Amino acid sequence: MIGITSYGGYIPRLRLDRMSIFQSMGWFAPAIVMVAQGERSFCNWDEDSLTMAVAAARDCLIGKDKSKVDGVFLCSTTLPFLDRLNAGILKTALNLKDELEAADFTSSERAGTTGLIQALSSVRGGDKKQVLVTATDKRLTKAAYFYEMWFGDGAASLLVGDTDVIAEFMGSYTVTYDFVDHFRGSSRAVDYMWEERWVRDNGYSKIIPQAVNGLFRKLSISMDDVDRFVFPCFFKAEHRKIASKLGATPEKVMDNMHEVCGETGAAHPLVMLVQALQEAEPGDRILAAGFGQGCDVMYFKVTDAIRDLAQRRGIKGALANKKTTDNYLKFLKFRDLIQTEMGIRAEAPTQTAMTVLWRKRDMLLGMVGGKCTKCGTPQFPRSSMCVNPECEEVNSQEPYEFAGIPAKVKTFTGDMLAVSVDPPHIYGMVQFEGGGRFMADFSDCELSEVYVGQPVEITFRRRYVDEQRGFSGYFWKAVPIPGEKPAAGAAEEIRFDDQVAIVTGAGAGLGRAYALELAERGVKVVVNDLGGAPDGTGGNTSAADKVVEEIKALGGDAVANYDSVATAEGGQSIVDSAIQAFGKVDIVINNAGILRDKTLAKMEPENWDAIIDVHLKGAYNVSRPAFIKMRENGYGRIILTTSAAGLYGNFGQTNYSAAKMGLVGFMNTVKLEGDKHNIRVNTVAPVAATRLTEDILPPEMLEKLKPEFVAPLVLYLCSEKCQESGMILNAGMGYFNRAAIVTGPGTAVGDGSRIPTLEEIHQKWDAINDLTGATEFPNVTASMGPILDAFSPKKKEAPDDSGGGLTVKAVFEGMQAAFRADAAAGVDVVFQWDISGDQGGSWNVVIKDGACEVNEGSHSSPTTTLKMADEDFLKMISGELNAMSAYTGGKLKIEGDLMKSQLVEKLFKL
Amino acid sequence: MATGIRDKVAIIGMGCTRFGERWDMGGEELMVEAFTECIKDAGLEKNDIQAAWLGTCIDEVNVGKAAVPLSTSLRLPFIPVTRVENYCASGTESFRGAVYAVASGAYDICLSMGVEKLKDTGYGGLPGGGSSSGSLIWLWWPNLTAPGAFAQLASAYAAKYGIKDQDLKRAMAQVSVKSHENGVLNPKAHLRKKVTIDQVMAAPIIAHPLGLFDCCGVSDGAACAIVTTVEKAKDMGFKNPVTVKALQVALSSGEEIAFNNWDGDHFMTTDKCSTKAYEEAGITNPREEISMMELHDCFSITELVTYEDMHISERGQAWKDSLDGFYNMDGKVPCQVDGGLKCFGHPIGASGLRMIYEMYLQLLGRAEERQLENPQYGLTHNLGGFPAQNVCAISILGLYNN
Known part of the structure; x- marks a missing residue:
């Protein structure tokens, strides 16, 4: 045929x-x-x-x-x-x-x-x-x-x-x-x-x-x-x-x-x-x-x-x-059917040497480079001496075709000066998968869609027409494949240079994935695993050892630890092994866990205690000695592992749910205590394969319930880049969302001087329960804001604007005078105030070396940005609006360094 | 065992033309203008010069090939004259020729001249390429211009360090704003006008993300130096002359453009060249010891990433140092104290010597309005070619007893 x-x-x-x-x-x-x-x-x-x-x-x-x-x-x-x-x-x-x-x-x-x-x-x-x-x-x-x-x-x-x-x-x-x-x-x-x-x-x-x-x-x-x-x-x-x-x-x-x-x-x-x-x-x-x-x-x-x-x-x-x-x-x-002015620059000579074209025909027309037979480095063009500085072998390269190999944008520009029929002329460095790169003209793309890291295809194009001699010259160009441009900074590599991590329960599953990913990024890892069965019974050293071997095979550095997290001694010993092996600890991932599922009626104390010991006390046992070391270093990242069972409830898991939610409370306070030592603590709730999810999810999604889909988020939370603290994040299958404890606006029942009756409670039940406009509180003090606000004596009505009362402008003009230099020793901050409304505007307050400078306009690098409506701002200044409740009620928005905003009250006699 | 160039050679005279669009002058006239100032400054006769070097780059316009344009313009009496060309490092290369010649003991007094007449092209920017850039390269390199080649640094730098486009653009703008502030004080500069950050950021794009004010000017100019040994200088009555502390050149090995490791965000050559220069000059902490710099600010982003390659800013931090004013005239390490390429433009062969001229004036306390207080070490830097393949030249100068 x-x-x-x-x-x-x-x-x-x-x-x-x-x-x-x-x-x-x-x-x-x-x-x-x-x-x-x-x-x-x-x-x-x-x-x-x-x-x-x-x-x-x-x-x-x-x-x-x-x-x-x-x-x-x-x-x-x-x-x-x-x-x-x-x-x-x-x-x-x-x-x-x-x-x-x-x-x-x-x-x-x-x-x-x-x-x-x-x-x-x-x-x-x-x-x-x-x-x-x-x-x-x-x-x-x-x-x-x-x-x-x-x-x-x-x-x-x-x-x-x-x-x-x-x-x-x-x-x-x-x-x-x-x-x-x-x-x-x-x-x-x-x-x-x-x-x-x-x-x-x-x-x-x-x-x-x-x-x-x-x-x-x-x-x-x-x-x-x-x-x-x-x-x-x-x-x-x-x-x-x-x-x-x-x-x-x-x-x-x-x-x-x-x-x-x-x-x-x-x-x-x-x-x-x-x-x-x-x-x-x-x-x-x-x-x-x-x-x-x-x-x-x-x-x-x-x-x-x-x-x-x-x-x-x-x-x-x-x-x-x-x-x-x-x-x-x-x-x-x-199609060259209209003549545009291309400028004198376009007159550059374009005679092609046929001898060069012959010698380099596979390079120029075929995009064939070389691959060094000694070191294996692909390179373009093929040359007499290998480009790998570790090799530089002479005449070692065999032809290597680049045309079909995927490549990515490394650098690029859109050039308005270069002669082009379709300005801007876009070009840049592209790097091939497996090695090799070249500086390429780009085609079939818009500048606004090009980004570093973008995949490109290599395509054969006409590079020039020598009108004088009737010759067309060809070479290869890069065509960016349209895709979603990452947000600024997203392409940045997050590094963990010289850091040390402890991962508990790292012998298998999620813990193993964390340990391997961390090691891949150069982190030295203490691989802790008791080697027990899922219910926590038994124990052997092989699970942890295996992961350590895997890490070492990848060129990483790790030590095994077999202690149980369930005792204070075990926790201390885990941290000690990090200090002994690597001298410090930067990261703790509390991942070890066991299951003893039973309904409440059948839940005997030993099942209850075993779960509380490993999950809740385990996190305390390891995090505490680690926290002490982190505090000495002024740096630390702690990860706790919670679960949807705790956050939302799951039949047959009272012990587990209680332990998991207990960790959230633990986090909320560690967050406050660690803050000034640059210790951040966050909690992850991995979405994992369970009998329940098996019934709900189609097989292709179950396939994605792999630890690898959870690990990136956990690694991010472990990085220096992550400045958040006290977050609860669900993670799984490539989907991530945040869970939070929010509080409704509530209502006062009665006037605060007498005890309300339960009938009154019943009457106001809807208002008490309402979550419309619910907010999060950073700490217990903040949570008191609405209560204090509800019962604080009402100030006099703000004077009419026509009455020549306080204006936003006047507040800022007077701010310098209100500055308390005595309270500003060692303080180096820039407050940016963005006030909206009729009296709105931007002012920045620079405090440095005990001096205060108030300027109109925006500062290029404020420490803290405070945003308010003019009315609210004046109320706050006149004492009518409590700053904390303004913040918790969303009337005052704070960006940048939240903690520094608390200095405002200290630094100014407002 | 080589001992380096430190304190072996003294500069005893320098000259520099006004840089700009010198429509009325060609290369010959510019060279004579610079030389007249220089020979007077040294207090010598022309016939005292025993050998000369000419640095000039672009053949398409300018003075033509060989060193004959220098020997005939200055009517040098049948002495050895050599032309050197090494992209934008040509001026520094000419200086290196003269310095090494006296250091070797072959001559007592040598002249180094750099000149470029660019404004005979009929269009803005540097002359374009085509098959004049070799018989193979133009067949496969992109159709690039200088701004486009350097603009790519910005894309790679921003991606590597996760900097928002606008933040980097602002840091780059500050580089230009600072140079313009300095250029205002210099009567020999081409552009003598202050600009604001907003003006720089709003300027038309030349090669994304570089705008007009991110690019240096294009101008004509010449600068020259007369050098001798330290001993001879002292004999001639120069009690504490400006001496060469270091003179280093580093060229790409081809690794950047074809191997896999370089991220396109900085200059491998400069990184290595500066390290060698500090070693030659005996400098261990450049951030503390360098008093002033003339960097090759062909484009704002070039200067910005060079702060890091000079090991003065930490990697990924140059943009912050720029915004913090670290390199301003009143900052820790003033940079482009004469206004830089930004305000002088870049007549290629002349630029390296123009930078040395400013360091020379500053060290001798002759920089008038721009005079810095008691500078110790001055550094000059040239970068020729493109980020992916280039020539870096660095000199460090100081008083003999500093």
């Missing part, structure tokens, strides 16, 4: 909304509106028929053994060179072997189908095993013309061979006439067209049916034996009519793609055929025709092998990857 063994396609990303042609030029050529439906594809300024051919052919060769290709046919009427084998450039760009046959098929719109038939013939004859046929066209037209509407740019590629055939070739038929519907003289850029009515009625309508019927006779088949009929004809109505005359019902006819890309010249029959193959099922029979000075027709049967073809973009994917513009002038500029 011979036939098509693979396909690929390429339609340029850019599409022009056809109405934009009419909108710009309708005054001049009103009739073109008749064909102004949809959009047409057009090449970026750095694309031409050859670059599109390379893109389509690379798509076609995905998953195929390139070394088996022994023929390369390139079919187009718009190849960049009249005399220089264009298929030879294609072959070099694809990095195919030198011992193969290459040919250009050109000078007819039918070149694509002719090339395909020739390839099929030579494989059928046994002369060749695999021939790559690529058809491409980028046809220029004059502006404001039907043909400008009809045409599009694109390419398609088919691999023809005798193994793994996806569409068996059944036969072909060709008729040839010197029917000149259009022609392009050898020195002309655009076609000369004859009247469409004649082309339609005497050309398409007669010649295509003749060829189709010829093939039907030859193969003794009819339209009944055809499932898909593929043929180009940009007259939409005629396209349908010809098919119908030949007996093809509408569902058999492949759309001529006018609305989505336009007619792609010699490539179009193949573009449509690839589209048909992408949609085909095994058993489908495809009739494909190409028109131009006659007609070629071929008949294929799709085989089961089409299901095994590797995933690729094809025409379908290329059509989906689009950027539509209504900028008609840009379209004209990209």
